[in-house]
Amino acid sequence: MLNPAILVLLMVSIIISTMLLVAATFAFRILRHWDIQSGSELQLRLERRTYLVSTLLIWAFLFEFLSLLLFIYNAESLSGQFVGAMCATGVLNLNPWGWPTLFLKIAMFFVSAIWLVLNYLDNRGYDYPLIRFKYALLLLALPLVVAETIVQWLHFTEMEPNLITSCCGTLFSADAQGISAEVSGITPAKSIVTLAISAILVIAAGVWVALRGRSGWLLSIMGAAAFVIALLAIISSISLYIYEHPHHHCPFCILKQGHGYVGYFLYIPLFLATALSLSAGFVSPWRKIVSLSQTVAEMLPVISWLALFFFIQFYLTAAWSVWVSRLTMMEVWW
Amino acid sequence: MITILRKQRYFIDYTLGTMMRHKGKSLGLLSVYTMIIFMLASVMLFSHAMRSEAVALLADSPEIIVQRIQAGRSVMVPAEYLQRIGKLRGVTEKRGRLWGYYYDPAVKANYTVMVSEQDNLSINDIVIGAGIARTRGLSVGDYLTLRSHEGKAFSFRVVRLLESESELISSDLLLISSVGYRRLFGIDESYYTDLVLSVRNPREIQKIAEKLTRLLPDSRPILRAEILRTYESLFSWRQGVMLILLLGSVLAFVIFAWDKASGLSAEERKEIGILKAVGWETGEVMRMKFWEGVIISLMAFLIGYLAAYLHVFYTSAGLFEPVLKGWSVLYPSFQLTPSVDGLQLATLFFFTVLPYTLATIVPVWRASITDPDLVMR
Amino acid sequence: MLIELTDVRKAFNQGKPNEFWAIQGITTQFEVNRISCLKGASGSGKTTLMSMIGCLSRPTSGRIRLQDRTISSLPERFLTQVRRHTFGFIFQRFNLIPGLSVVENIMLPAYPLGLKASSLRNRADRLLEQFLLADKSDNPVEWLSGGEAQRVAICRALINDPQILIADEPTANLDSRLSREFMALLDELSKSGKTVLISSHDPVVFDSPVVDRVVELEDGVMVAGET
Ligand SMILES: Nc1ncnc2c1ncn2[C@@H]1O[C@H](COP(=O)(O)OP(=O)(O)OP(=O)(O)O)[C@@H](O)[C@H]1O
Ligand SMILES: [Mg+2]
Numbered sequence: 001m002l003n004p005a006i007l008v009l010l011m012v013s014i015i016i017s018t019m020l021l022v023a024a025t026f027a028f029r030i031l032r033h034w035d036i037q038s039g040s041e042l043q044l045r046l047e048r049r050t051y052l053v054s055t056l057l058i059w060a061f062l063f064e065f066l067s068l069l070l071f072i073y074n075a076e077s078l079s080g081q082f083v084g085a086m087c088a089t090g091v092l093n094l095n096p097w098g099w100p101t102l103f104l105k106i107a108m109f110f111v112s113a114i115w116l117v118l119n120y121l122d123n124r125g126y127d128y129p130l131i132r133f134k135y136a137l138l139l140l141a142l143p144l145v146v147a148e149t150i151v152q153w154l155h156f157t158e159m160e161p162n163l164i165t166s167c168c169g170t171l172f173s174a175d176a177q178g179i180s181a182e183v184s185g186i187t188p189a190k191s192i193v194t195l196a197i198s199a200i201l202v203i204a205a206g207v208w209v210a211l212r213g214r215s216g217w218l219l220s221i222m223g224a225a226a227f228v229i230a231l232l233a234i235i236s237s238i239s240l241y242i243y244e245h246p247h248h249h250c251p252f253c254i255l256k257q258g259h260g261y262v263g264y265f266l267y268i269p270l271f272l273a274t275a276l277s278l279s280a281g282f283v284s285p286w287r288k289i290v291s292l293s294q295t296v297a298e299m300l301p302v303i304s305w306l307a308l309f310f311f312i313q314f315y316l317t318a319a320w321s322v323w324v325s326r327l328t329m330m331e332v333w334w
Numbered sequence: 335m336i337t338i339l340r341k342q343r344y345f346i347d348y349t350l351g352t353m354m355r356h357k358g359k360s361l362g363l364l365s366v367y368t369m370i371i372f373m374l375a376s377v378m379l380f381s382h383a384m385r386s387e388a389v390a391l392l393a394d395s396p397e398i399i400v401q402r403i404q405a406g407r408s409v410m411v412p413a414e415y416l417q418r419i420g421k422l423r424g425v426t427e428k429r430g431r432l433w434g435y436y437y438d439p440a441v442k443a444n445y446t447v448m449v450s451e452q453d454n455l456s457i458n459d460i461v462i463g464a465g466i467a468r469t470r471g472l473s474v475g476d477y478l479t480l481r482s483h484e485g486k487a488f489s490f491r492v493v494r495l496l497e498s499e500s501e502l503i504s505s506d507l508l509l510i511s512s513v514g515y516r517r518l519f520g521i522d523e524s525y526y527t528d529l530v531l532s533v534r535n536p537r538e539i540q541k542i543a544e545k546l547t548r549l550l551p552d553s554r555p556i557l558r559a560e561i562l563r564t565y566e567s568l569f570s571w572r573q574g575v576m577l578i579l580l581l582g583s584v585l586a587f588v589i590f591a592w593d594k595a596s597g598l599s600a601e602e603r604k605e606i607g608i609l610k611a612v613g614w615e616t617g618e619v620m621r622m623k624f625w626e627g628v629i630i631s632l633m634a635f636l637i638g639y640l641a642a643y644l645h646v647f648y649t650s651a652g653l654f655e656p657v658l659k660g661w662s663v664l665y666p667s668f669q670l671t672p673s674v675d676g677l678q679l680a681t682l683f684f685f686t687v688l689p690y691t692l693a694t695i696v697p698v699w700r701a702s703i704t705d706p707d708l709v710m711r
Numbered sequence: 712m713l714i715e716l717t718d719v720r721k722a723f724n725q726g727k728p729n730e731f732w733a734i735q736g737i738t739t740q741f742e743v744n745r746i747s748c749l750k751g752a753s754g755s756g757k758t759t760l761m762s763m764i765g766c767l768s769r770p771t772s773g774r775i776r777l778q779d780r781t782i783s784s785l786p787e788r789f790l791t792q793v794r795r796h797t798f799g800f801i802f803q804r805f806n807l808i809p810g811l812s813v814v815e816n817i818m819l820p821a822y823p824l825g826l827k828a829s830s831l832r833n834r835a836d837r838l839l840e841q842f843l844l845a846d847k848s849d850n851p852v853e854w855l856s857g858g859e860a861q862r863v864a865i866c867r868a869l870i871n872d873p874q875i876l877i878a879d880e881p882t883a884n885l886d887s888r889l890s891r892e893f894m895a896l897l898d899e900l901s902k903s904g905k906t907v908l909i910s911s912h913d914p915v916v917f918d919s920p921v922v923d924r925v926v927e928l929e930d931g932v933m934v935a936g937e938t
Contacts, residue, residue, distance in 0.1 A: 336825075337824075337825035337826075338825060339825075340825040340826070340827065340828070341822070341823060341824070341825030344822035344823075344825065345822065348822060351810075351811065351815075355810040601809075605808055608808055608819075609819065611767060611800060611802070611806070612795075612819055612820040612867065613791060613794055613820040613823065613871065614791070614820075614822070614823055615787070615788055615791040615823065616787060616788070616791075617788065618823045705768070706762075706767045706768070707758070707759075707767040709802060709804075709806050710758045710762055710767070710802060710803070710879050711758065
């Protein structure tokens with residue numbers, strides 16, 4: 001498959017891996033030689049190099065995020081070229097590498113967000129107290145990126161034009177087998193009620209963390225739970241309302257133009273909100289470090305309010321799409 | 335927050351000033367950058383427009399075309415096949431089509447000859463595409479003489495010229511009546527070139543195609559969806575090949591940008607040293623340089639893309655004409671329908687802005703870590 | 712404001728064969744509201760020492776305290792933050808950026824602070840007024856005479872209202888009349904509450920009555936001027 005968007009995705013992932021490799025070799029040097037007390041020339045050089053490396057990483061992570069969007073958008077648009085594919089699901093189903101690529105990209109998105117927040121925080125402590133932690137975390141992110149590059153490569157190179165694939169109709173159907181079927185089988189009543197409860201919990205946690213300026217982990221846990229529940233709710237019920245069809249459970253078709261691209265308005269706030277709440281848990285533990293305590297106290301409420309803002313945006317969009325839907329699921333609800 | 339925004343505004347102001355002071359350098363970079371984007375965007379817009387054109391054309395073509403295969407080659411279909419198909423559930427309309435090619439030695443080109451039902455043409459009437467009209471210098475009322483299968487000359491009176499709305503396809507088209515067609519090519523009443531079936535419900539198409547192969551074992555049904563799929567992959571593949579070819583120029587550009595960004599004059603280096611000495615931080619110098627990149631990229635992207643848009647849609651990709659002319663003598667002077675696609679824009683962005691950004695990170699960093707006490711010596 | 716140095720050392724090309732210790736253990740203090748002068752032969756380490764005090768560079772070892780804050784172990788990012796609020800610099804070669812106007816040059820150090828444009832402009836205009844440059848404010852700096860350029864450099868050093876002024880050989884490009892005028896300006900600034908640190912080997916400077924204290928350096932060590 002020699003499609004421009006695929007070329008771009010392959011190119012970007014290879015570039016990002018290379019950037020992270022460069023950063024990782026630097027991370028080793030940091031872990032070994034960093035000594036903030038010293039004024040030695042080695043230390044000065046290391047300090048100067050952190051500017052380069054963190055700039056590289058900011059770009060790498062930004063491009064990683066854009067490539068997640070491009071990946072999904074591209075899968076959508078490729079669906080026209082394969083028998084049986086109606087949306088991204090069909091394209092991801094083409095070979096065993098499609099879904100792992102998506103999941104790795106999502107994982108990388110969260111890891112990058114957390115890293116960027118930590119980097120921002122660390123750069124505000126006059127003795128860079130998190131520098132070792134930060135670069136150790138980077139070493140953990142490296143395998144993810146490399147794995148993503150490899151899996152994505154396999155996914156795109158093993159795309160045979162004459163493959164016949166199965167799409168959302170079969171994968172996300174209550175009669176099929178596997179997790180996707182079980183998720184699709186959740187009754188709308190149950191999923192909407194769970195969604196509402198998770199919404200209340202995450203908002204409560206967010207307000208609490210924002211006001212008290214501590215215990216960010218609470219928001220992280222609630223945020224992660226709310227993320228999972230939100231995805232389940234999209235598959236099991238929200239999508240039904242958007243398609244106005246009682247049996248079409250697809251998390252991707254909502255990205256289509258035919259549905260006003262409403263999927264992007266659901267997913268982008270949801271992902272941002274989750275990333276922010278996850279990073280809240282990584283920010284608050286450093287409250288006790290002298291050089292960071294003030295920054296943490298300033299940052300944590302901002303992060304929490306932002307997370308809440310995006311969560312609420314997500315919930316409102318979801319509620320709105322259920323509200324305007326002409327689908328009435330009498331027999332399912334009552 | 336406001337402070338941060340104001341700060342960025344100062345940086346932008348400053349970097350704009352710097353760019354104005356080093357006009358030659360900025361303009362050089364900008365024009366090369368714009369050229370690259372113009373080239374890539376032209377290729378992408380052009381092939382995308384061609385694809386949209388083709389897809390739009392297919393939109394009102396029938397769902398199923400039935401050809402007859404004999405000894406592995408497609409041959410004329412007997413008219414009685416229409417009866418043999420009989421009534422198939424889901425088929426709303428079925429009919430035979432007549433079309434073919436005519437080689438005109440005078441202009442050394444192939445015309446596409448089709449029978450038109452709608453035009454109510456009499457045996458001597460003909461409707462011609464704009465390309466033919468141009469090359470043969472014909473207008474309405476003139477006569478076009480074609481040689482029949484027996485070598486006799488046939489004169490047709492031009493009754494109408496085809497609108498050049500989608501000239502890509504209609505440029506070399508001749509429309510004549512079915513009687514005229516049969517006389518010209520010597521095909522009798524009992525044959526058609528192929529059969530077409532209209533099907534309303536797309537879910538039934540596959541089923542109907544299976545039934546057809548059973549009813550008419552020597553036939554080959556071609557589905558519109560299949561053609562569309564082939565077109566899609568063909569066009570995106572073509573685009574990919576062209577982009578790979580252009581990748582060389584992107585690479586050259588990257589090297590150029592790297593060189594421009596790292597080749598700081600002593601004067602520029604001193605300037606950065608002064609900034610740092612008077613209180614700018616390394617990160618802030620990098621931010622200032624980052625804005626320079628953003629401004630250059632944005633301008634190059636806008637100008638390059640706009641120029642490509644005009645080039646493809648208003649001058650009919652004039653620069654590509656010499657390359658594409660090889661395709662056929664009757665090069666269509668078509669007006670492509672403007673269409674812009676989000677995925678394409680994103681791809682173009684990744685192909686140009688990402689390499690540029692990467693190429694400048696290291697040189698910018700190098701410049702930014704200039705020792706602040708340099709200026710004291 | 713008190714600057715306290717404890718056994719400050721600075722090496723160049725550390726670990727290489729051409730390793731060179733420009734400052735070799737200096738311990739002293741500089742008091743608030745005084746004009747202190749570093750004097751010494753060329754190469755004795757005056758600039759190096761001043762750049763460490765002014766947060767332009769970090770000592771290889773030893774400690775520098777600014778009031779009650781240790782600045783010698785701060786990374787560059789934070790050194791810069793301290794520097795731009797605390798220090799104003801006047802350089803030997805003025806170091807104005809050609810192509811920019813006088814007022815733009817003066818406002819340069821304030822850009823990273825993100826002040827409101829109008830209040831920044833007001834502040835610059837007031838300084839220009841004070842140093843008799845109001846009518847030159849929109850001229851490019853290339854047009855200025857040496858004395859004017861020096862005054863512009865002083866305005867630039869003062870734009871962020873620093874407590875300490877550092878001047879490295881400020882009179883090297885001035886004749887003796889302008890040098891004396893410059894010393895008078897410093898005296899005024901000192902009276903208005905600034906602490907001033909000058910390096911020079913010009914007798915007009917270190918013999919000037921306005922200088923409160925002279926510290927003499929030789930090969931990176933202090934040879935005279937203990938308080
Ligand atoms: N980056 C460097 N690398 C190596 N040696 C350096 C470096 N910077 C300064 N030096 C050396 O350190 C010594 C002290 O330099 P410094 O500029 O502090 O002297 P100075 O007293 O200011 O002299 P002058 O009066 O001529 O300005 C000099 O011998 C110089 O060669
Ligand atoms: Mg000196």
